[in-house]
Amino acid sequence: xxxxxxxxxxxxxxxxxxxxxxxxxxxxxxxxxxxxxxxxxxxxxxxxxxxxxxxxxxxxxxxxxxxxxxxxxxxxxxxxxxxxxxxxxxxxxxxxxxxxxxxxxxxxxxxxxxxxxxxxxxxxxxxxxxxxxxxxxxxxxxxxxxxxxxxxxxxxxxxxxxxxxxxxx
Amino acid sequence: xxxxxxxxxxxxxxxxxxxxxxxxxxxxxxxxxxxxxxxxxxxxxxxxxxxxxxxxxxxxxxxxxxxxxxxxxxxxxxxxxxxxxxxxxxxxxxxxxxxxxxxxxxxxxxxxxxxxxxxxxxxxxxxxxxxxxxxxxxxxxxxxxxxxxxxxxxxxxxxxxxxxxxxxxxxxxxxxxxxxxxxxxxxxxxxxxxxxxxxxxxxxxxxxxxxxxxxxxxxxxxxxxxxxxxxxxxxxxxxxxxxxxxxxxxxxxxxxxxxxxxxxxxxxxxxxxxxxxxxxxxxxxxxxxxxxxxxxxxxxxxxxxxxxxxxxxxxxxxxxxxxxxxxxxxxxxxxxxxxxxxxxxxxxxxxxxxxxxxxxxxxxxxxxxxxxxxxxxxxxxxxxxxxxxxxxxxxxxxxxxxxxxxxxxxxxxxxxxxxxxxxxxxxxxxxxxxxxxxxxxxxxxxxxxxxxxxxxxxxxxxxxxxxxxxxxxxxxxxxxxxxxxxxxxxxxxxxxxxxxxxxxxxxxxxxxxxxxxxxxxxxxxxxxxxxxxxxxxxxxxxxxx
Ligand SMILES: Cc1cc2nc3c(=O)[nH]c(=O)nc-3n(C[C@H](O)[C@H](O)[C@H](O)COP(=O)(O)O)c2cc1C
Ligand code: SF4
Ligand code: FES
Numbered sequence: 024x025x026x027x028x029x030x031x032x033x034x035x036x037x038x039x040x041x042x043x044x045x046x047x048x049x050x051x052x053x054x055x056x057x058x059x060x061x062x063x064x065x066x067x068x069x070x071x072x073x074x075x076x077x078x079x080x081x082x083x084x085x086x087x088x089x090x091x092x093x094x095x096x097x098x099x100x101x102x103x104x105x106x107x108x109x110x111x112x113x114x115x116x117x118x119x120x121x122x123x124x125x126x127x128x129x130x131x132x133x134x135x136x137x138x139x140x141x142x143x144x145x146x147x148x149x150x151x152x153x154x155x156x157x158x159x160x161x162x163x164x165x166x167x168x169x170x171x172x173x174x175x176x177x178x179x180x181x182x183x184x185x186x187x188x189x190x191x192x
Numbered sequence: 193x194x195x196x197x198x199x200x201x202x203x204x205x206x207x208x209x210x211x212x213x214x215x216x217x218x219x220x221x222x223x224x225x226x227x228x229x230x231x232x233x234x235x236x237x238x239x240x241x242x243x244x245x246x247x248x249x250x251x252x253x254x255x256x257x258x259x260x261x262x263x264x265x266x267x268x269x270x271x272x273x274x275x276x277x278x279x280x281x282x283x284x285x286x287x288x289x290x291x292x293x294x295x296x297x298x299x300x301x302x303x304x305x306x307x308x309x310x311x312x313x314x315x316x317x318x319x320x321x322x323x324x325x326x327x328x329x330x331x332x333x334x335x336x337x338x339x340x341x342x343x344x345x346x347x348x349x350x351x352x353x354x355x356x357x358x359x360x361x362x363x364x365x366x367x368x369x370x371x372x373x374x375x376x377x378x379x380x381x382x383x384x385x386x387x388x389x390x391x392x393x394x395x396x397x398x399x400x401x402x403x404x405x406x407x408x409x410x411x412x413x414x415x416x417x418x419x420x421x422x423x424x425x426x427x428x429x430x431x432x433x434x435x436x437x438x439x440x441x442x443x444x445x446x447x448x449x450x451x452x453x454x455x456x457x458x459x460x461x462x463x464x465x466x467x468x469x470x471x472x473x474x475x476x477x478x479x480x481x482x483x484x485x486x487x488x489x490x491x492x493x494x495x496x497x498x499x500x501x502x503x504x505x506x507x508x509x510x511x512x513x514x515x516x517x518x519x520x521x522x523x524x525x526x527x528x529x530x531x532x533x534x535x536x537x538x539x540x541x542x543x544x545x546x547x548x549x550x551x552x553x554x555x556x557x558x559x560x561x562x563x564x565x566x567x568x569x570x571x572x573x574x575x576x577x578x579x580x581x582x583x584x585x586x587x588x589x590x591x592x593x594x595x596x597x598x599x600x601x602x603x604x605x606x607x608x609x610x611x612x613x614x615x616x617x618x619x620x621x622x623x624x625x626x627x628x629x630x631x632x633x634x635x636x637x638x639x640x641x642x643x644x645x646x647x648x649x650x651x652x653x654x655x656x657x658x659x660x661x662x663x664x665x666x667x668x669x670x671x672x673x674x675x676x677x678x679x680x681x682x683x684x685x686x687x688x689x690x691x692x693x694x695x696x697x698x699x700x701x702x703x704x705x706x707x708x709x710x711x712x713x714x715x716x717x718x719x720x721x722x723x724x725x726x727x728x729x730x731x732x733x734x735x736x737x
Contacts, residue, residue, distance in 0.1 A: 161541030
């Protein structure tokens, strides 16, 4: 199961602009059957994460308890409660990529970035996340940088990707 | 006339630089005053040749690949689009044995058409199945699917016709069709390739399911890891609606049918059908108890057909060519074709669609060409992370649901992951447990806790701590998970673990093995093992299976 997030449940209060932006995202979707996931995705697309303070707004709009909304956010690996780095690098840890050296890539990433999975570099440039298959298994090993999948990775190509994120060695 | 040049827009092709190659071709053609028409097709599935660029000529489509941006200038110097002598020229693509020898049914159009062009789709046989369906009674459609012998391609291989019949027979004002496009198994991408390369095929299959079962609303549940597939399918749904193939009056038939695309959120378990339905309803993706079956009480409590994407994409051809034609393809009780995905450490990886009955060995060596590293193939995992690891001695097994079940393995969604002789099978067994721990929905103890204990036990085994005792403990843990789990995540995780233990036991012997140092010897150990079993089973009994 997903590790429990450490952030405080209330989070920082929203400023008026953010609040109205979130309300504008939620409002047209409340009529959708099973609206919660589409709403959470839309908020995360807009803010990079689901601000804790948006939970009561969502709960209110969908007639759910805050605990229910929080329970859904915490269940799914995709939803974040804190702001990620400027880039999100997802390294595939699944079998087809393992067979092509993904474990060595993982070791290099962790040592070069000095962080583990679910962490962000101190300069805020990269958040590192694991992913289990990107559907690029015949051109493994793979990683996804922001929305782009990169295949046939080597230690050098992975290094170049990190360089491109403005991350010094 | 402009020369038509195809450059795939497909996740794997793009991951190997297809976007950049397309841009470079455009640039060089302009600079040299060559008039071209650039089409972004789907992938043919010859992934090892990606980016595979094709030029339309009188001799058919001539392929070049694998291309790189750096090679593009040289290609034009050699006369591209007319560059038959260039080292990367593959000749007519359709003549490449790897492709020519396949039996492409589901993938008949992939790589050939412009994926979002409705004209292309129709020119290559699109909507013929739907037109037939609109002229048939729902029962006749269901019967054709039943007679075709089509079984679900999502893993469980349940007969599609029986599922449809159940939903067809339910009296309900609202029924649903749900396409399972969660495709979470490592080593699989056939769903993605249809979405990116021939999305109207899925729309057509879903429409036929809707007509057959009396459902007017459908959902596609697509994993979030597939952003390109999402863009292509969204566009295709919009265009199909504009063209009248979706909406209140499908193709002037007076029937309503529409599709809504929903995106998952990175949970492997949401590929399990009841967990998927929970997720579609906006809840945590926890597995439901069965019964009731989704066909009786599914999405929002209504009768629901939930099928894998490939199952639905197989249906149009069943109607066009007939149930008997489909049934004649295949082997034993596995009828039709299976899109097989050759992946991992393999020289010629990609998508191979064939009637059931081909052997693993033919796939690995004739199609795959052996390992990518050139080292001996030591193990293959078939059927995703819950599938067994097979050693060389089992490579003559044929692709058939029953043949795989007979060796305690499974075909799953048709993914084959190849490992060479550098693999550490104890590490793979550990990963199987780790993956289960990460992805468990948490509903039952054998899966939620057992998988964590499994990682620890394998760690101790690998360190040579109490090797014999931990080996017995691992077996007992596997049994508990297998028999005490609510769904196949906990229930099948022991499959890769046990197969690794059975066929590659040497990898579990640490050099540090210290025999008979166990505090768990003899009776004491047995007690500990059975206490563990009780611990794992007791809470489960409260849930009441
Ligand atoms: C843990 C788990 C994961 C699954 N993942 C998928 C998946 O990603 N895609 C899929 O089609 N079926 C998946 N299934 C199988 C579905 O539960 C279900 O059998 C399938 O969607 C039914 O469609 P079919 O009969 O067309 O195969 C999974 C099952 C389990 C237990
Ligand atoms: S076996 Fe695992 S994933 Fe399946 S219901 Fe139990 S806890 Fe959930
Ligand atoms: S296993 Fe890494 S892309 Fe599929």
